[in-house]
Amino acid sequence: MSGLLVTTLAALGAVLLVLAAVMRWTRLVPWGLAGLGTAYALVLPSINVTSAAVTAPLVAGGLFVAAEGVFIAAARGAVPKPEPARALAWLTASGLGAIACSALVLVLATVAIGRSLLITIVGTAAAVGVVALLSSRSQGDRPEG
Numbered sequence: 001m002s003g004l005l006v007t008t009l010a011a012l013g014a015v016l017l018v019l020a021a022v023m024r025w026t027r028l029v030p031w032g033l034a035g036l037g038t039a040y041a042l043v044l045p046s047i048n049v050t051s052a053a054v055t056a057p058l059v060a061g062g063l064f065v066a067a068e069g070v071f072i073a074a075a076r077g078a079v080p081k082p083e084p085a086r087a088l089a090w091l092t093a094s095g096l097g098a099i100a101c102s103a104l105v106l107v108l109a110t111v112a113i114g115r116s117l118l119i120t121i122v123g124t125a126a127a128v129g130v131v132a133l134l135s136s137r138s139q140g141d142r143p144e145g
Contacts, residue, residue: 006042006043007039009036009038010035012032012035013033013034013037013038014035014036015032016028016029016031017032017066020032021073026071029070032070033063033066036066040059053106053110057099057100057102058099060098060102061102064094064095064098065094065095065098
């Protein structure tokens, strides 16, 4: 894939996340994450399988921390911002948790259970469904921008 396209998408995603934090426009967060995620997805085919298995959870954790950091930075006056040390501890712990969860999803998605494709597909769908459910449940805690 074109290096310029990947760089442009990643830069656009990063700029959107910075704008979301500075201007408190949290509705830009999904677009920023989409830009960064798309850039990674375009690079993914050129990465060998072993490296992809290591980098995918790290990228997922990084995107999670980026989104959480933006939401903390964009918190409105009605929502008290956590003190910096507490916010850093939260970002560290939740980032490590996101890395662990995404690694678990990756393992569950790639391990053939009982050599049945159907069971593997159902397990993958269930893991993705849990992540989607947790994500949608956390949206009620987010400040709107």
